[in-house]
Amino acid sequence: xxxxxxxxxxxxxxxxxxxxxxxxxxxxxxxxxxxxxxxxxxxxxxxxxxxxxxxxxxxxxxxxxxxxxxxxxxxxxxxxxxxxxxxxxxxxxxxxxxxxxxxxxxxxxxxxxxxxxxxxxxxxxxxxxxxxxxxxxxxxxxxxxxxxxxxxxxxxxxxxxxxxxxxxxxxxxxxxxxxxxxxxxxxxxxxxxxxxxxxxxxxxxxxxxxxxxx
Numbered sequence: 274x275x276x277x278x279x280x281x282x283x284x285x286x287x288x289x290x291x292x293x294x295x296x297x298x299x300x301x302x303x304x305x306x307x308x309x310x311x312x313x314x315x316x317x318x319x320x321x322x323x324x325x326x327x328x329x330x331x332x333x334x335x336x337x338x339x340x341x342x343x344x345x346x347x348x349x350x351x352x353x354x355x356x357x358x359x360x361x362x363x364x365x366x367x368x369x370x371x372x373x374x375x376x377x378x379x380x381x382x383x384x385x386x387x388x389x390x391x392x393x394x395x396x397x398x399x400x401x402x403x404x405x406x407x408x409x410x411x412x413x414x415x416x417x418x419x420x421x422x423x424x425x426x427x428x429x430x431x432x433x434x435x436x437x438x439x440x441x442x443x444x445x446x447x448x449x450x451x452x453x454x455x456x457x458x459x460x461x462x463x464x465x466x467x468x469x470x471x472x473x474x475x476x477x478x479x480x481x482x483x484x485x486x487x
Contacts, residue, residue, distance in 0.1 A: 313374070313375040313376065313377075314375055314377075314458060314459060314462075316377055316378075316381065317381075317383065317388075318388070318457075318458065319388045319389075319452075319453070319456035319457050319458070320371075320375075320457045320458055320459050320462045321372065321375065321377050321381070321388070322381070322383070322386070322387065322388025322389070323368075323388060323449070323452070323453040323456075323457055323462060323466065324368040324369075324371050324372050324462070325368075325372070325379065325380060325381060325385075326385050326386055326388070326411060326449065327364075327368060327446075327449060327450075327453070327469075328365050328368050328369060328379075329385070329411070330411055330413070330414065330442075330445070330446055330449065331361040331362070331364060331365050331446075332365065333414055333415060333442065334357055334358070334361050334439065334442055334443075334446075335357075335358045335361050335362050335365075336420070337354075337415065337420070337423060337435060337438060337439060337442070338354035338355070338357045338358035338435075338439075339354075339358060340420070340423050340424050340431075340435075341354050341423065341431055341432065341435040342354050342355065342358075344423070344424070344426060344427050344428075344431035344435075345427065345428055345431050345432050345435075346428075347432055349483065350432045350435065350436075350483070353476070353479065353480065353483070354435070357439070357476065360472065364465065364469065367465060368465075371459075371461070371462070384403060384405065385404075385405060385411055386403075386404040386405065386411055386412075386449075387404075388452075388456065389404060389449065389452045389456070390404075411445065411449075412445040412448070413441050413442040413443070413444060413445025413446060414442065414445070415438045415442065419434070419438060422434055423435060423438065429487055432483075432487060433484065433487050436480045436481075436483055436484040436487070437484065439480060440477055440480050440481060440484070443473040443474075443476055443477045443480070444477060446469065446473050447469075447470050447473050447474055447477070450466045450467070450469035450470035450473065451466070451470050452466075453465075453466030453469075454466045454467050454470065
């Protein structure tokens with residue numbers, strides 16, 4: 274069959290139109306998939322740094338709480354130690370799961386707490402140096418010698434050492450949590466950090482009252 278010029282032009286325009294529509298559908302589908310893909314925090318993000326460092330910070334609080342429960346029979350001290358240990362162990366699990374979900378390693382080669390450098394919190398030196406203590410620990414962390422003293426003490430002595438160490442530990446934890454609220458991008462990270470700051474601030478007050486009674 275022979276087509277005249279006008280019919281041929283119409284057929285070409287129809288084919289081109291169909292191709293254009295198909296291209297638009299393909300573009301929209303691809304854009305939709307890209308938009309739907311979750312944008313996880315990067316390896317050097319504040320979210321990742323918070324999750325990593327707070328896990329380590331929490332782990333020592335859990336350990337100190339476990340120790341004091343073995344060294345004293347005081348019901349109140351044992352109760353607050355149990356609550357701290359259970360709460361922070363659960364939060365460790367949450368932060369571990371985030372890093373797994375984001376496809377990030379649980380540890381980093383970067384120095385601890387560098388993610389906090391953009392906040393008004395922490396203990397950054399005036400020259401912009403490390404936030405860590407001379408022992409290389411995060412602020413509030415007990416030294417090996419202090420942990421040894423806690424494990425060797427009993428009764429009132431163990432309670433006093435525990436409360437003194439945990440109060441300082443919590444104060445630093447509040448600073449870290451407030452930095453998390455300020456710097457993290459993920460809503461779930463900011464929400465947990467806010468809960469940490471509020472919860473630990475309340476526990477500080479309770480422990481200061483207990484310490485004053487010893």
